[in-house]
Amino acid sequence: MIDYTATLNEAQYEAVTSGDGPVLVVAGAGSGKTRTIIYRLAWLVEHGTPPESILLLTFTRKAAHEMLHRAGLLLGAGLSRTQGGTFHAFAYGALRANHPLWLNGRPFTLMDASDITDAIRHCKEALKLGRGDRSFPKTQTIAGFFSKARNKELPLADVLEREAFHLLPHSEALVSLEVAYTAWRREKGLFDYDDLLFELEGLLADETAARILRRRFTHILVDEYQDTNRVQARITRLLAGVRAAGEVGADPCNVMAVGDEAQSIYAFRGADVRNILDFQKIFPGTRVIRLEENYRSTKPVLEVANSLLANAAESFHKTLFTRTEGGDPVRLVMPLSDMSEATLVVRRIRELLDIYLPHEIAVLFRAGFHSYHLEMALQQAGIAFRKYGGLRYTEAAHVKDIVAYARLVLNLLDMPAFARVAALHSGIGPKTVQKVYAALSLCDPAITSKALARYPGLQEDIGFVDKLRALQQKPEDIFSAVLEHYFPKLEFLYPDDWPRRRQGLEEIIQMAAGYAELDIFVADLALESPEADGSDNENRITLSTVHSAKGLEWNAVLIIDLVEDRFPSRHALARPDDFEEERRLMYVACTRARKNLDLYAPASIYSRATRGNLYVSQSPFVRELPLGLAEEWVESLGGTLTRRKISHPARSPHPSCDSLRNTEGEPARSPACGACRHRIFGRGKIVKHLPPDKVQVNFPGFGLKIILAEYLLMED
DNA sequence: GGATAACTGGTTTTT
DNA sequence: CCAGTTATCC
Numbered sequence: 001m002i003d004y005t006a007t008l009n010e011a012q013y014e015a016v017t018s019g020d021g022p023v024l025v026v027a028g029a030g031s032g033k034t035r036t037i038i039y040r041l042a043w044l045v046e047h048g049t050p051p052e053s054i055l056l057l058t059f060t061r062k063a064a065h066e067m068l069h070r071a072g073l074l075l076g077a078g079l080s081r082t083q084g085g086t087f088h089a090f091a092y093g094a095l096r097a098n099h100p101l102w103l104n105g106r107p108f109t110l111m112d113a114s115d116i117t118d119a120i121r122h123c124k125e126a127l128k129l130g131r132g133d134r135s136f137p138k139t140q141t142i143a144g145f146f147s148k149a150r151n152k153e154l155p156l157a158d159v160l161e162r163e164a165f166h167l168l169p170h171s172e173a174l175v176s177l178e179v180a181y182t183a184w185r186r187e188k189g190l191f192d193y194d195d196l197l198f199e200l201e202g203l204l205a206d207e208t209a210a211r212i213l214r215r216r217f218t219h220i221l222v223d224e225y226q227d228t229n230r231v232q233a234r235i236t237r238l239l240a241g242v243r244a245a246g247e248v249g250a251d252p253c254n255v256m257a258v259g260d261e262a263q264s265i266y267a268f269r270g271a272d273v274r275n276i277l278d279f280q281k282i283f284p285g286t287r288v289i290r291l292e293e294n295y296r297s298t299k300p301v302l303e304v305a306n307s308l309l310a311n312a313a314e315s316f317h318k319t320l321f322t323r324t325e326g327g328d329p330v331r332l333v334m335p336l337s338d339m340s341e342a343t344l345v346v347r348r349i350r351e352l353l354d355i356y357l358p359h360e361i362a363v364l365f366r367a368g369f370h371s372y373h374l375e376m377a378l379q380q381a382g383i384a385f386r387k388y389g390g391l392r393y394t395e396a397a398h399v400k401d402i403v404a405y406a407r408l409v410l411n412l413l414d415m416p417a418f419a420r421v422a423a424l425h426s427g428i429g430p431k432t433v434q435k436v437y438a439a440l441s442l443c444d445p446a447i448t449s450k451a452l453a454r455y456p457g458l459q460e461d462i463g464f465v466d467k468l469r470a471l472q473q474k475p476e477d478i479f480s481a482v483l484e485h486y487f488p489k490l491e492f493l494y495p496d497d498w499p500r501r502r503q504g505l506e507e508i509i510q511m512a513a514g515y516a517e518l519d520i521f522v523a524d525l526a527l528e529s530p531e532a533d534g535s536d537n538e539n540r541i542t543l544s545t546v547h548s549a550k551g552l553e554w555n556a557v558l559i560i561d562l563v564e565d566r567f568p569s570r571h572a573l574a575r576p577d578d579f580e581e582e583r584r585l586m587y588v589a590c591t592r593a594r595k596n597l598d599l600y601a602p603a604s605i606y607s608r609a610t611r612g613n614l615y616v617s618q619s620p621f622v623r624e625l626p627l628g629l630a631e632e633w634v635e636s637l638g639g640t641l642t643r644r645k646i647s648h649p650a651r652s653p654h655p656s657c658d659s660l661r662n663t664e665g666e667p668a669r670s671p672a673c674g675a676c677r678h679r680i681f682g683r684g685k686i687v688k689h690l691p692p693d694k695v696q697v698n699f700p701g702f703g704l705k706i707i708l709a710e711y712l713l714m715e716d
Numbered sequence: 717g718g719a720t721a722a723c724t725g726g727t728t729t730t731t
Numbered sequence: 732c733c734a735g736t737t738a739t740c741c
Contacts (some may be wrong), residue, residue: 059731088731113730117734138734193731200725268729367728369732389729427741429719527731547729569728585729721739727732 002042002074008035015256015289016040022240022283024225024276025258026319029305029591030296030553033258034067037221038685040256041071043081044219055239056084059224061528070302083217087232088193091200092523094213095191098203100448107411108189114400115416116143116192122430123180129173133649137167137174146178150194151229151270163575188415197231204238210623214241224551225259225279229270237282255283262309262318265547265585267577294320296553298327301597304629307592311624312587313580320591330597332622332630333641337613338561340635341602342377345558348598349383352556356382360555362542364589366567371543371608378541389545394525398494402508403525405482406475408465410519413441421465424493425457437709475521476514483509542636546589557593559586562601562619580583586621599630 004013012032014027017040027033037056045051058064064084072079083090092110111119121139130136137145145164149156154176157171185192191199204210219556220240222228228236240255257279264273280286294302302320309318333348333427334342345363350362365371368389393399400420407417418440419433428436436458439451452459464485468478483505491498499527515521542554561567568582601622604613617623632644638674 086731121735132736138726140734145729266730269731369727371732427719431718545729566728571728577724581729719739719741721734721737723737724735726734 002039002046004039004043008032008039009288009291009293011291012036012039015291016043018256018287018289019532020254021583022253022279022286023256024279024288025256025285025291026276026284026288027258027260027291028294028318029260029263029588030294030320031291032293032295033223033260033291034063034551036257036291037223038067038071038074041067041082042074045071045077045079049219050081051079052081052083052694053216053218054079054082055090055220056082057087057090057220057222057236058084059086059227059551061085061089061524063223083492086527087228087235088196089524089527091196091235093520094203095196095199096519098209100199102186103189106189107413107416108191109407109411109416110196110523110526111185111190111192111416113395115190115526116396118416118419119184119190120146120177120181123177123184127173127177127180129177130170135166136170137164142174142177145174146181147192147194148269149178150198151231153230153270173490179448189413190415197229197235201231201235201238209440210238213239220255222255222257223259224263225257226261226264226273226276227259227266228272228275229266230272230275230683233272233275233282238397240283242283253283262312262584263550263588263591265581265588267581292321294322296594297322297591298595299325300327300629301590301593304330304597304625305587307586307624307626307629308583308590308621312583313576329594330599330630331633332601332625333633333635334618335600335602335635336637337604338373338602338606340639341560341600342373342640344599344635344641345374345560346377346383347383348558349378350381352596353383356555357538358541359538361558362544362549362552362554362592363554363558363560364544364546364549364592365560366546366569366585368545370566374543374560384540385543387543388548393504393507394644396501398490398505399508401493402479402482402486403522405461405465405486406478406518407522408462409468409478410463410522412462412469413437421461422455422458424489425455425461428455428458430683475515475518476509478518479509479512546585549592550588553592553594555594556596556598557589558598558600559589560600561605562599562622563605563616565616566605566620567619568621583621586619594692618714 004016008016009032012035015036017024025033025036027036041054041056045055054131056064057066058067061084064086067081068079068084083093085114095108099108112276117139120143124130124139124142140232145156145159145167148163149159152159156175159172160167160174184190185195204213217239220236236255236257240253242253257276259276261273261276264271264276267273280288297305297320299322302322306319333341333344335344349361363371368387371387394403401424404417404420407414407507408421412418415437418437419430422428422433423430432455436451436455439447442448452462468481471480480672487502490502494501512518512521515524544552546559558704559567564573567586568579572578572582600621601618602616604615630710633641634644635641
């Protein structure tokens with residue numbers, strides 16, 4: 001038997017050992033949330049719950065696997081029969097077993113990100129929309145809005161009105177494009193990410209199907225509940241069932257949701273914090289347990305994190321505490337440019353490598369491309385890294401090529417895969433693809449062979465795929481056959497860099513080896529690519545977007561590019577809600593650090609457009625940092641860092657005029673204060689004078705701030 | 717008409 | 732670095 005009291009605190013113990021009924025665990029950053037889930041899994045199994053009756057829904061498959069693995073270690077027995085993964089992966093599995101009726105028995109295929117943009121581009125061309133119109137949004141942007149509308153469950157026109165005022169002239173065109181895209185998916189049997197969730201909900205709407213799943217999964221655990229969207233919350237409810245007060249029915253309603261509203265960072269894709277705030281209303285009789293003590297970070301790190309939340313909108317106020325004292329100070333480094341930032345970060349990583357192993361160090365940033373300079377500098381310095389977020393292994397063209405062959409083995413009428421394989425042959429472009437596909441979809445051997453006769457290369461490929469299908473092999477054997485078939489083409493397809501692409505292509509066979517079913521493997525590739533290389537990860541530092549760093553932790557964390565327009569992102573400055581999400585994102589980034597936290601705010605950023613360095617404002621999250629919370633280091637020419645004890649007046653703790661542009665794109669200013677003749681940056685208004693040297697200012701949408709008068713402009 | 721080469725301008729975050 | 736556009740070639 002496991003000794004639960006030895007390693008758990010009181011609140012954790014209560015969560016782990018709670019009996020039947022709904023439970024909500026509100027777990028602050030670093031409060032032992034993962035440990036709690038692991039022990040909960042072990043406790044359930046130890047107290048008679050069959051492992052296969054537990055469903056663990058997490059944010060990444062990796063998180064689920066790790067928790068199950070560690071719970072298995074505790075128990076001394078594997079938890080391989082427990083299902084764990086993302087909502088999307090679970091939905092795929094459920095729909096695979098219960099085909100939606102409207103498909104009429106046809107196979108369905110999961111689209112990956114590029115399939116989605118390709119499909120939208122195709123519809124856009126078919127409808128002749130936005131041709132040569134520079135103001136028409138990019139296909140990827142359109143895909144983003146389509147998905148956002150569905151995740152927020154709002155009409156597309158409403159989303160555009162709220163979030164993309166400048167696209168309103170195209171509203172009608174985009175709505176018709178959305179209709180066409182939906183029709184295209186249904187016609188071709190294609191599911192995008194959002195379809196998975198809504199189709200699963202549709203499945204659960206059938207009471208018989210829902211009851212079967214409820215009986216199968218008597219205990220449901222949902223991690224990162226603050227980042228679920230509305231349909232995911234409804235799915236949770238449908239899977240758990242709801243018992244009215246006092247009722248003892250068939251629905252077990254053993255659901256445990258774990259989350260932290262201060263770490264909600266996915267509102268952009270429809271995550272709704274109300275799911276966690278309203279949990280008790282949805283599930284009557286919920287037991288709420290709070291984990292508040294932080295075991296992860298040192299005091300200096302927590303003070304910075306707490307200060308970020310102290311400036312947040314009301315509902316997110318929260319303070320983490322630790323019983324441990326001491327720890328290195330948080331460092332705020334101000335390089336001259338993003339180029340020298342890369343140099344300084346490399347230098348700092350060298351220092352940290354004397355103390356920590358590579359895998360205990362991470363560099364975090366707001367967007368994938370922010371790390372380009374650093375990636376080059378690390379390469380030159382010979383420091384190995386792996387990058388999360390941004391381009392993935394499975395998004396490389398040559399990997400998509402082989403996966404496309406595998407998808408055709410599953411389903412010859414998989415439109416995106418067919419288009420990809422067909423276009424590998426010279427002389428076949430988009431139009432020919434459409435023609436040949438139309439002929440193939442009639443499923444008449446005579447017509448098929450006639451259509452293919454004109455394209456011998458493609459005919460050979462189709463023959464190869466048909467043969468492979470007939471053999472009914474294991475996924476790894478199918479991929480080795482595909483590789484053998486594909487290798488000779490590689491040199492011709494990618495003359496510039498085929499040797500590089502050849503490297504690591506065989507890894508896909510290793511990845512496939514863990515799977516018994518080809519379609520599940522292919523679906524997983526689209527949902528979340530497995531670790532590309534498991535070999536020397538211990539010897540690499542981590543580069544990651546903050547979003548991809550969620551749920552992870554390192555001894556040393558460096559956050560780069562803390563400047564306005566980057567972190568917070570330019571797009572977030574228009575609306576206060578988005579700005580608040582950036583703040584929580586910064587909070588998530590800081591709370592990843594166990595011992596060392598370095599913040600980098602370069603004074604300038606290289607811009608291609610002007611072929612020079614542009615001076616930039618520091619991120620408001622840096623400017624608002626109270627003096628004394630971080631040690632400040634300034635770079636001077638020549639790359640030397642100097643410790644700065646007194647803060648510069650430019651370090652004003654409020655958004656600058658740049659970050660408070662109105663919709664016309666002009667910096668807005670209020671008139672000078674009648675009493676003191678001071679002017680405020682942006683739209684701020686002085687509401688109170690606090691003698692001798694401070695004023696209270698209200699920034700519409702950002703709230704009240706107290707500011708030193710010397711930071712303000714005098715009317716001239 | 718349709719495929720491919722050359723060019724240009726602009727980058728959020730993810731399943 | 733990559734998607735979308737225009738120019739050129741079959």
